[in-house]
Amino acid sequence: MEYQVANGVKLRTIHTTKFKNTKILINFTFPAHSQNYGKLAMLAELLQNCSAKYHSELLVSRQLSRMYGASYGVTVLRYGNQHTLQIKISFPNDKYLPSKERLMTEILEFLEEMIEKPYISGVGFNQAYFEIHQNNLVNYLNSIADNKEYYAVLKLQKLYYPNDPDHGNFLLGSGREISELDSKSLYSFYQQVMKTSAITILVAGEIDDQEVLQGVEHFRYFVDRPVTKYELRVMPQPVESLQSANEKIDGSQSILNVGYELPVYFGDEQYFPAVIFNQLFGSSTRSLLFTNVREKASLAYDIHSSYNSLAGIVTVQAGIDYQNEQQVLELIPAQITKLLHGDYSDQLMDGVKQSMINQHRSEADHLSAVIEKRYIQQIMNIDYPDTVWEERINSVTKDDIKKIAAKVKLRAIFALNSQGANNENNSLS
Structure with missing residues (x-):
């Protein structure tokens, strides 16, 4: 109520x-x-x-x-x-x-x-x-x-x-x-x-x-106040060129962070394809980034992506050896290209969907997750009942994912470079 x-x-x-x-x-x-x-x-x-x-x-x-x-x-x-x-x-x-x-x-x-x-x-x-x-x-x-x-x-x-x-x-x-x-x-x-x-x-x-x-009603501050309406979604100001920077650090591991614009927001028609795109890209252990960059190429200690649906941004973070940075920077967009061309198995898509549904159902077992989900839906004035949420996840197609991949645009790269990793003892293989 x-x-x-x-x-x-x-x-x-x-x-x-x-x-x-x-x-x-x-x-x-x-x-x-x-x-x-x-x-x-x-x-x-x-x-x-x-x-x-x-x-x-x-x-x-x-x-x-x-x-x-x-x-x-x-x-x-x-x-x-x-x-x-x-x-x-x-x-x-x-x-x-x-x-x-x-x-x-x-x-x-x-x-x-x-x-x-x-x-x-x-x-x-x-x-x-x-x-x-x-x-x-x-x-x-x-x-x-x-x-x-x-x-x-x-x-x-x-x-x-x-x-x-x-x-x-x-x-x-x-x-x-x-x-x-x-x-x-x-x-x-x-x-x-x-x-x-x-x-x-x-x-x-x-x-x-x-x-x-x-x-x-007993709280003295819980009384009438002016209500300011404003847009919750963050629309980033355009940049003329790729924003990049790096710093040197001590240690044996470098850290690479990459930021992409994805102008799809919570409640948009393409919101559910965007969520699945992120899972396929790098947010799950089934993802292309994890499989191809970490497991097959052995170029990252860890690599994952995240999607902020109120800011329209996808970020990638990777722990790497310094000498592998350029290769990783080439492989990250290569995975987006695979998603753009539908170059991944139907089994991967099905597995990601089922994993998301299972996780969504398990959240119902945690009171904090229940109340947080209701709050997000309330401030966005959008309600996704559980059955509707699952239907929307299951209805996403490879063509939907292609359309999301086509919207992704590289915007920023930041690296913490540790050149102390240049030795055989730090091999990832």
Whole structure:
């Protein structure tokens, strides 16, 4: 069921008796602007670890333990052009509690405390508390370069969107941006988020709608706010030429990242062929990239592709030896050519389809996957019932895949080059 709590505040309840837990997601959303990335990342840190009543991580942890081991977290996400502060909590269904008590009301009161009563001093977040988490976040951001795979992903992202910081910049901002924040201005930003962002609440499990609705209506910030409409899908600005860059690193393995435009989005007529194209290309262990580049040619330690259907982008990441980079760069588009010409077996197509259907069915066994899928469909205003989803997957043909392959356009390449791999001991064979 869906309820309009206030203008710009929606509640959706998802009834299921399949799980022993209940899960709540609260999403505060607004258009993605890079100047807010560091602020929202810092705000997520503060709202997760402390409140006026629970003014230490230990006190928060103790309260979660009292609520039968409830799991609570705050994170920052980007869905296409949407910037999201997501607050989530998972807790046991009442019927599994020893005293048969009603936990929902206590959980909602806890969320109200953590969201609406932050740990402040005067007109800003408590300074000592603020500085602890500011330093933690700065240290984390400064350490990302040590995670070479993740670092390469972020560098490709920046290359892919060279003149678009809203999509090229890292979602959590930078260490410099975080270090420049102060507790007073961030508290003002917090108030702005609470008062102006669109709010979507999803509650899934064995629940009483009226109990949830009454609890949600008690939040003082869940009141009318202006609603800003904007396009969720990311349409990248054209680039005049291929964007490419590389950096040298120590170690025995190089990392190659490649970004392709694929202007097909969630809900488009060609969406399902695009999903299967990605599986055939590099997203599964049956894929052409895995089979032909890693297994047959022995040119990659690992290679895979991913498809972002809200950004219209397909990326490839490969762990390789430096001296094999040119060969890999030739073999990657060669697999797209195979898909363009239908040069792969019907058995591969059938196997990929069946694997996707099996995975889709297994997601129904995970409450997090159920609620996340409903949220994506809600923000895109598109609903794919399970039977329709499977029918659309099974109806995809080789001709459909050819049309997708014809749309793919190389846009960016980033490489972390380690020339330390030039020795016989690093052979992949």
